[in-house]
Amino acid sequence: MTRILIVAEHDGSKLNPSTAKCVSCARGLDAEGIDIAVFANGGDDIAAQAARIDGVDRVLQIDRRENAAPLAAVLAPQIAALAEKYSHVLGPSTTFGKDVLPRAAALLGVGQVSDIMAIEGPRTFKRPIYAGNAIVTVEAPGDGVLVATVRIASFEAAGEAGAADIEKKTLDVELPAHTRYVELRSDRSDRPDLQTATRVISGGRALGSGENFDILYRLADKLGAAVGASRAAVDAGYVPNDMQVGQTGKIIAPELYIAVGISGAIQHLTGIKDAGTIVAINKDADAPIFEVADIGLVGNLFDIVPELEKLIGDRV
Amino acid sequence: MQKIMVCLKRVVDYNVRIRVRPDGSGVITEGVKMSINPFDEIALEEALRIRERGEAKEVLVVSIGASQTQQQLRTGLAMGADRAILVEESDAVGPLTAARAFLALIEKEKPELVILGKQAIDDDNNQTGQMLAALWDRPQATFASKLELAGNQATVTREVDAGLEVIEFDLPAVVTTDLRLNEPRYVKLPEIMKAKRKPLDMTTLADLGVERAGSLRTLSCEAPTARGKGVMVENAQALVKMLQQRGLLS
Numbered sequence: 203m204t205r206i207l208i209v210a211e212h213d214g215s216k217l218n219p220s221t222a223k224c225v226s227c228a229r230g231l232d233a234e235g236i237d238i239a240v241f242a243n244g245g246d247d248i249a250a251q252a253a254r255i256d257g258v259d260r261v262l263q264i265d266r267r268e269n270a271a272p273l274a275a276v277l278a279p280q281i282a283a284l285a286e287k288y289s290h291v292l293g294p295s296t297t298f299g300k301d302v303l304p305r306a307a308a309l310l311g312v313g314q315v316s317d318i319m320a321i322e323g324p325r326t327f328k329r330p331i332y333a334g335n336a337i338v339t340v341e342a343p344g345d346g347v348l349v350a351t352v353r354i355a356s357f358e359a360a361g362e363a364g365a366a367d368i369e370k371k372t373l374d375v376e377l378p379a380h381t382r383y384v385e386l387r388s389d390r391s392d393r394p395d396l397q398t399a400t401r402v403i404s405g406g407r408a409l410g411s412g413e414n415f416d417i418l419y420r421l422a423d424k425l426g427a428a429v430g431a432s433r434a435a436v437d438a439g440y441v442p443n444d445m446q447v448g449q450t451g452k453i454i455a456p457e458l459y460i461a462v463g464i465s466g467a468i469q470h471l472t473g474i475k476d477a478g479t480i481v482a483i484n485k486d487a488d489a490p491i492f493e494v495a496d497i498g499l500v501g502n503l504f505d506i507v508p509e510l511e512k513l514i515g516d517r518v
Numbered sequence: 519m520q521k522i523m524v525c526l527k528r529v530v531d532y533n534v535r536i537r538v539r540p541d542g543s544g545v546i547t548e549g550v551k552m553s554i555n556p557f558d559e560i561a562l563e564e565a566l567r568i569r570e571r572g573e574a575k576e577v578l579v580v581s582i583g584a585s586q587t588q589q590q591l592r593t594g595l596a597m598g599a600d601r602a603i604l605v606e607e608s609d610a611v612g613p614l615t616a617a618r619a620f621l622a623l624i625e626k627e628k629p630e631l632v633i634l635g636k637q638a639i640d641d642d643n644n645q646t647g648q649m650l651a652a653l654w655d656r657p658q659a660t661f662a663s664k665l666e667l668a669g670n671q672a673t674v675t676r677e678v679d680a681g682l683e684v685i686e687f688d689l690p691a692v693v694t695t696d697l698r699l700n701e702p703r704y705v706k707l708p709e710i711m712k713a714k715r716k717p718l719d720m721t722t723l724a725d726l727g728v729e730r731a732g733s734l735r736t737l738s739c740e741a742p743t744a745r746g747k748g749v750m751v752e753n754a755q756a757l758v759k760m761l762q763q764r765g766l767l768s
C-alpha cells in the first residue's frame with residue numbers, strides 16, 4: 203500500500219511551487235493516495251491552493267498558533283504524528299524541507315533519502331552525491347515509513363486542475379517552547395523568482411560591485427529573467443545570500459541560463475546542471491564555464507552586457 | 519558555558535575532481551587527498567572564537583570513521599581544539615547512526631552547544647545535525663551564518679531560500695554551519711607539533727552502546743550525463759542570433 207504524505211512549503215499566505223513538484227515526484231510512485239499536510243496558523247488560502255494541485259486526494263489543514271512560522275522543532279513532531287498512516291513522507295529539498303524532514307525522520311527512527319532526482323522503484327531512487335559529480339541509485343531499507351526530500355529542479359510542477367478535499371485536523375501533540383522565531387529578512391522584489399524563472403542571468407566576482415549588478419538587472423528586465431549570483435559575488439557583499447546559485451545555494455533548472463563573469467567552479471555548476479541552454483560570457487577563454495556552456499562568448503562583460511541589452515531591445 | 523562539541527567528518531578534499539569507478543560501485547577514493555569537511559572547519563572555527571571570547575571553556579572535536587580519521591582530528595587539535603574523540607568504525611555510518619553516536623557522546627560529555635556542518639560534501643545528505651537535535655530533544659539552528667550567545671540563550675541568523683531568518687533558542691542546542699559564518703584560520707606549524715600531545719581518545723559504536731540504524735543500500739553509481747559540446751560565438755550580435763535560432767528569443 204503506497205500512501206504518500208507531502209509536507210507543504212509556504213510563506214504564510216502562498217503555497218511554494220516546490221509543493222507541486224513534490225506531487226509530481228509522488229505521482230511517479232504509483233500511489234493509492236497522495237495527501238498534502240498544510241501546517242499554518244490560519245491556512246485556509248494555502249490549503250485551497252494545495253487542493254488545486256493535480257493528483258492530490260486530500261489536504262490536511264493543521265491550524266495552530268505555533269505553526270505560524272516554520273520551525274523544525276515544532277513541525278517535526280506533528281509530521282511524525284501524521285506519518286504512521288503513510289508509506290512515504292516527502293518534502294521539498296529546499297532550506298525548509300532540509301531543515302524539517304530529517305528531524306521528523308529521526309523521531310520516526312528511520313533514515314532519510316535526500317534529493318530524489320528520479321524514481322526507480324517504490325523504495326529505490328537516484329540521487330546526486332559529491333556535488334552532483336556522481337549519481338547513485340539507492341534502496342531504502344524495507345521497514346518503516348520512507349522519509350525523503352525531492353530535488354525540485356528534477357521535477358515539473360503538477361498542474362492545477364484538481365479539486366481535493368480539505369480536512370481540518372487537530373493533532374494532540376505536545377510542542378516544545380525552546381525555539382522562538384524572530385524574523386525573516388528578505389529583500390522581496392517583484393523580479394521573477396530564481397527557483398521558478400524560465401530565464402536566469404547570474405553574475406560573478408567579475409561584476410566588482412553591487413552597483414555594477416545594475417547592468418544585469420537591466421538586461422534581466424528585458425528578458426523577463428531572474429537574477430542570480432556566484433558565491434564569490436555574495437561573499438563580496440554585492441548581492442544578498444538568497445541569490446546564490448550552486449551546491450550550497452539554489453539548484454535551478456531554467457530554460458536559459460546566462461553566466462556572466464563566473465569562472466564555473468564545480469560547486470557553481472552543480473546548481474545549473476539541469477538548465478536547458480547555458481550561455482557563458484567570460485573574458486578568459488580557458489575558464490571552466492566554457493566546458494559546460496552550450497554557447498560561449500569570450501570578452502569583457504562590461505562591453506557585452508550593455509550591447510546585449512541594446513540588441514535585445516523590446517523584442518523578447 | 520563549559521563545553522562545545524564539534525563534529526568533524528573526514529571527506530575527499532573539495533578540490534579533488536571526483537571520478538566514478540568503472541564498475542559503478544562508487545567513486546574513487548584511493549590515493550586522493552582527504553580533508554576535514556569544509557563546513558565542519560567552519561564549525562570548529564566558530565567554537566574556537568567562542569572560547570577565545572571567553573564564552574566557553576573547552577572545545578571537543580569528535581568524529582566517526584576509520585583509523586585514518588585521526589589525521590583530521592589532529593588537524594582540528596592543531597587549529598585549537600582542546601581534546602578529540604574518534605569513534606572508530608571502518609564501515610561508513612549513515613546520518614541516523616552518526617546522530618545516535620553523537621548523542622551517546624553528548625550524554626557522556628554534557629556539552630551545552632554542539633556544532634556540525636550543514637552537510638558533508640561526500641554524500642551531501644544534510645541530515646545529521648537535524649537528526650541529532652531530534653534524538654536529543656533540543657533546539658536546532660541549521661544553516662547558520664551568524665551565531666550570538668547570551669547566557670543560556672542563543673540567536674542564530676539562518677541562510678534560507680527567502681533570505682535571512684533569525685531564531686532564538688535555549689541551550690543546550692545543535693547548530694549547523696553555512697559557509698558565510700566565518701573564515702577558518704590556517705594551521706601554523708608549531709600548532710601541529712603541539713597538537714600531537716593533546717588527548718585523542720578512541721572508542722567504538724559498540725563501546726558507546728550504539729546500534730547501527732538500517733541504512734540506504736547503494737545499488738549503483740554513475741557519472742552524471744555530460745552536456746553536449748557547445749559552440750563559441752564571436753560577439754553579442756552572433757549570440758542574439760543563435761538564441762533566436764534556438765527559439766530562446768523571439
Ligand SMILES: Cc1cc2nc3c(=O)[nH]c(=O)nc-3n(C[C@H](O)[C@H](O)[C@H](O)COP(=O)(O)OP(=O)(O)OC[C@H]3O[C@@H](n4cnc5c(N)ncnc54)[C@H](O)[C@@H]3O)c2cc1C
Nearest residue numbers: 406407408432433434448449450451463464465485486503
Ligand atoms: C563547500 C563549498 C561550497 C560552495 N558552494 C558554492 C555555491 O553554491 N555557489 C557558487 O557559486 N560557489 C560555491 N563555492 C565557491 C566556488 O568554489 C567558487 O569559489 C565560486 O563559484 C567562484 O565565483 P566566481 O566564478 O564569481 O569567481 P571567480 O572564480 O573569481 O571567477 C571570476 C570570473 O570572471 C571572469 N572575469 C573577470 N573580469 C571579467 C570581465 N570584465 N568580463 C568577463 N569576465 C570577467 C574571470 O575570467 C573569472 O573566470 C563553494 C565552495 C565550497 C568550498
Ligand SMILES: Nc1ncnc2c1ncn2[C@@H]1O[C@H](COP(=O)(O)O)[C@@H](O)[C@H]1O
Nearest residue numbers: 525526582634635637638643644645646
Ligand atoms: N562520520 C562523521 N563523523 C563526524 N562528523 C559527521 C559524520 N557524519 C556527519 N557528520 C557531521 O554532520 C554534518 C552533516 O553531515 P550529513 O548529514 O552527512 O550531510 C557534517 O558536516 C559533520 O559535521
